[in-house]
Structures are given as C-alpha cells and as structure tokens.
Amino acid sequence: MTDAIPPRNDDSHYARIASQLLDLRKQRLQFFNRQLFGEHGWELMLALMASPGHTTNAQHASEVLGVSPATALAQARLLVTYELATLSDSPGSWSEIPITLNKQAAAQMRACLDIPQFANPDD
Numbered sequence: 001m002t003d004a005i006p007p008r009n010d011d012s013h014y015a016r017i018a019s020q021l022l023d024l025r026k027q028r029l030q031f032f033n034r035q036l037f038g039e040h041g042w043e044l045m046l047a048l049m050a051s052p053g054h055t056t057n058a059q060h061a062s063e064v065l066g067v068s069p070a071t072a073l074a075q076a077r078l079l080v081t082y083e084l085a086t087l088s089d090s091p092g093s094w095s096e097i098p099i100t101l102n103k104q105a106a107a108q109m110r111a112c113l114d115i116p117q118f119a120n121p122d123d
Contacts, residue, residue, distance in 0.1 A: 031108045031109075032084075086099075
C-alpha cells in the first residue's frame with residue numbers, strides 16, 4: 001500500500017486536476033464515438049492501455065471497474081462489437097478470459113491521451 005498523500009490546503013491544485021480530467025473526457029470524443037460506451041467502457045479502455053501488452057482478464061477488469069466479472073465482460077464485448085478490443089479463449093474459468101485492446105484502438109488511445117496537460121514534465 002502506498003503512503004497517503006497529505007491533503008493540500010489550497011483547492012486550486014484539485015481544481016486543476018478536476019479540470020484536466022474533464023478536458024480528457026472531452027478529448028476522447030475527438031477519437032471515439034460518443035455513443036460507443038459509457039464510463040465503464042472508457043475505464044476499461046484506460047485499464048487495458050495501462051496493462052502490459054494492453055491485455056487484462058475479466059476478473060482484473062471487474063476489480064478496476066468496481067463491477068462484477070460478468071459486467072466487465074459485457075463491457076469488453078461492447079468494445080469487441082466496435083472493433084476496439086478482442087476476447088480470447090480462457091485458460092481456465094470465464095473470469096480469466098483475456099481482453100486485449102487492439103492496435104488501432106491503442107493508437108487512438110495514445111493520440112487521445114497525448115494532451116499537454118498530461119505531458120511528462122521531464123520530456
């Protein structure tokens with residue numbers, strides 16, 4: 001577990017972060033259809049982007065999204081329908097079904113996430 005970040009007395013820091021998150025939500029509409037998915041779909045795409053090889057499984061996705069594995073799998077199927085992800089055969093139970101962000105979707109996510117607010121200050 002990581003150490004808790006001490007709270008700041010100045011709300012401007014939190015206002016800036018909230019503003020950046022709202023900007024990112026708007027930014028994604030330039031790359032993905034608004035009707036495509038709701039917040040769980042977006043969060044699943046972020047989780048896939050953050051995972052090694054852009055792959056996770058239904059169980060891990062459910063933990064990230066805070067939903068059941070069945071709901072996470074339903075969101076993954078929606079991404080598959082829109083050709084953003086693939087589902088592979090499970091090595092065990094259905095909760096282990098691999099979910100992978102496809103190359104085109106990963107490229108779109110890179111473009112979407114490549115906004116100045118989130119640029120690495122060390123670059």
